[in-house]
Amino acid sequence: MLCMYRNASPLWLDMAALIRGLRAGRALRGLGGVAVQGTLSPQCSNVRRGFHRAALLRLASDSKSDTSVPPPSYREVHTAGESSSSSAQGESSEDAQPNTSFQDQSGEHGEDYETEEQLQARILTAALEFVSQHGWTVEAIAAGAETLGLSSASTGMFNNGAGDLVLHFVAQCNAQLAETLAEQNNQVQLGQAESKKTGEFLKDAVETRLRMLVPYIDTWPQAMSILLLPHNIPDSLKHLSTMVDDIWYYAGDRSTDVNWYTRRAALTGIYNTTELVMVQDSSPDFEETWAFLDNRIKDVVNMANTAKQVQATGEAVVQGLMGAAITLKNLTGMNQRR
Amino acid sequence: MQRAAKCALRLDISRAFCPSNVRNCRAVNRVNGSVSCRRYSVLPPPRDEEEKAMLDSMLRVDHAGEYGANRIYAGQMAVLGRTQTGPLIQHMWDQEKMHLERFNEILGEHRVRPTLLLPLWNIAGFALGACTALLGKEGAMACTVAVEESISEHYNSQIRTLMEADPERYTELLQLIKEFRDDEIEHHDTGLEHDAESVPGYLLLKTAIQAGCKAAIYISQRI
Numbered sequence: 001m002l003c004m005y006r007n008a009s010p011l012w013l014d015m016a017a018l019i020r021g022l023r024a025g026r027a028l029r030g031l032g033g034v035a036v037q038g039t040l041s042p043q044c045s046n047v048r049r050g051f052h053r054a055a056l057l058r059l060a061s062d063s064k065s066d067t068s069v070p071p072p073s074y075r076e077v078h079t080a081g082e083s084s085s086s087s088a089q090g091e092s093s094e095d096a097q098p099n100t101s102f103q104d105q106s107g108e109h110g111e112d113y114e115t116e117e118q119l120q121a122r123i124l125t126a127a128l129e130f131v132s133q134h135g136w137t138v139e140a141i142a143a144g145a146e147t148l149g150l151s152s153a154s155t156g157m158f159n160n161g162a163g164d165l166v167l168h169f170v171a172q173c174n175a176q177l178a179e180t181l182a183e184q185n186n187q188v189q190l191g192q193a194e195s196k197k198t199g200e201f202l203k204d205a206v207e208t209r210l211r212m213l214v215p216y217i218d219t220w221p222q223a224m225s226i227l228l229l230p231h232n233i234p235d236s237l238k239h240l241s242t243m244v245d246d247i248w249y250y251a252g253d254r255s256t257d258v259n260w261y262t263r264r265a266a267l268t269g270i271y272n273t274t275e276l277v278m279v280q281d282s283s284p285d286f287e288e289t290w291a292f293l294d295n296r297i298k299d300v301v302n303m304a305n306t307a308k309q310v311q312a313t314g315e316a317v318v319q320g321l322m323g324a325a326i327t328l329k330n331l332t333g334m335n336q337r338r
Numbered sequence: 339m340q341r342a343a344k345c346a347l348r349l350d351i352s353r354a355f356c357p358s359n360v361r362n363c364r365a366v367n368r369v370n371g372s373v374s375c376r377r378y379s380v381l382p383p384p385r386d387e388e389e390k391a392m393l394d395s396m397l398r399v400d401h402a403g404e405y406g407a408n409r410i411y412a413g414q415m416a417v418l419g420r421t422q423t424g425p426l427i428q429h430m431w432d433q434e435k436m437h438l439e440r441f442n443e444i445l446g447e448h449r450v451r452p453t454l455l456l457p458l459w460n461i462a463g464f465a466l467g468a469c470t471a472l473l474g475k476e477g478a479m480a481c482t483v484a485v486e487e488s489i490s491e492h493y494n495s496q497i498r499t500l501m502e503a504d505p506e507r508y509t510e511l512l513q514l515i516k517e518f519r520d521d522e523i524e525h526h527d528t529g530l531e532h533d534a535e536s537v538p539g540y541l542l543l544k545t546a547i548q549a550g551c552k553a554a555i556y557i558s559q560r561i
Binding site for chain 1: 401441442445446447449451452454456457
């Protein structure tokens with residue numbers, strides 16, 4: 001539909017038409033059709049490219065924002081990164097008819113200015129859908145950028161390339177896990193759910209987190225190796241430690257001694273080994289992985305109980321020895337006051 | 339920002355401290371479902387990573403300090419427990435236990451990592467307490483004076499930092515630290531009253547112990 005207008009009209013009509021078309025595309029996308037956007041873009045890519053140059057909108061913004069786009073003549077060029085990558089993007093944030101877009105000519109710098117970080121997050125989230133196709137690579141990011149209507153050159157924003165994609169995914173999963181745990185905790189505190197025993201809680205939390213890998217399990221070994229690259233290690237360790245801290249916190253750990261460290265170390269070990277088992281597990285619904293996890297958790301719980309018992313026994317033995325020593329002293333008369 | 343009302347429901351304030359402070363977390367905005375109510379909480383909800391890091395390290399070192407002080411008194415009691423100074427040391431030890439308990443609560447509530455060197459401070463503190471107590475009552479008092487002086491100086495510098503930053507934001511924390519500092523100064527004065535200065539080599543001992551305390555404080559802030 002858009003392309004009908006293309007050959008016939010002068011530039012500004014062109015842009016208005018593009019806005020309309022992109023809004024339509026956006027609305028369709030809102031219905032969940034990423035594929036639709038995909039089909040629109042090849043047809044209108046020429047228009048879009050021309051548009052990129054005129055771009056000047058930093059609007060970029062958010063799908064949430066309904067603020068209208070000021071007419072082209074009022075837009076200014078903003079930082080290169082924002083402008084080129086967010087150009088076509090910004091257009092598609094409209095919902096109103098073309099007439100009303102020229103009415104609101106107030107602030108171009110509303111609070112819905114999307115930061116570069118937010119934009120990067122959106123691109124990476126979109127890129128996750130292409131991981132099964134391209135693996136954890138820059139191509140996936142490029143494909144993701146294209147679904148958002150940006151040029152594949154926007155991968156230049158990501159200095160770390162595939163590492164950025166993997167770290168983003170890990171952060172996203174951890175955030176989701178923390179939300180789930182907080183919600184469960186809330187339920188327990190409100191009395192709407194039973195609190196679980198520590199071992200069971202840990203098992204459920206680790207299983208929840210690992211299940212988030214299931215859609216990407218075929219390419220996960222590649223992701224793991226990316227996370228082990230030296231320049232990614234600090235970040236991946238930080239994500240891992242935050243996740244483990246979250247799990248233990250919601251499991252009820254409030255220790256302030258060396259147990260803080262031993263518990264987290266144990267859980268890190270459990271999580272990493274279970275992850276490794278999972279990537280080479282071919283049983284239906286990863287049953288073997290969950291069984292492995294169960295056994296490891298049991299081991300840790302047993303060790304903790306044993307340690308407690310040993311300590312209690314040790315204390316009792318010491319008391320016994322002290323008692324025996326005093327008795328001996330009394331018997332031999334060494335304890336008398338002179 | 340400061341909601342002083344006590345919440346009836348025991349809501350999870352820890353959500354205010356949710357760990358979305360992972361550096362590269364560009365992903366999801368943490369949805370904080372519950373009301374972040376300041377049930378009697380000593381710390382304000384941290385407004386950014388830097389503040390959380392600063393508060394964390396302050397609490398970490400304070401906790402380590404109280405833990406160490408506890409162990410020192412335990413060492414002293416192990417040697418002098420059955421003598422005349424026993425009850426005095428016990429009284430001071432009980433106050434330190436209270437301080438430690440309070441810090442344990444705060445650390446647990448605000449998800450502050452305790453220092454990794456706690457086992458070291460455990461042994462070192464006990465050894466210091468026991469060794470100085472072997473020098474007699476005066477030795478134990480001298481150790482108390484030295485340690486309490488270090489600790490109150492340290493609390494004072496923390497109070498200064500917080501006051502310079504934002505006294506209203508940290509009112510409760512300041513109150514807590516001031517209270518503890520006053521207790522420590524009381525211990526210091528008690529030590530002086532009980533002939534701390536009459537131990538042979540008092541200055542040497544005091545300097546050595548204070549140097550050790552400074553090193554411990556420096557390390558515990560970081561590790």
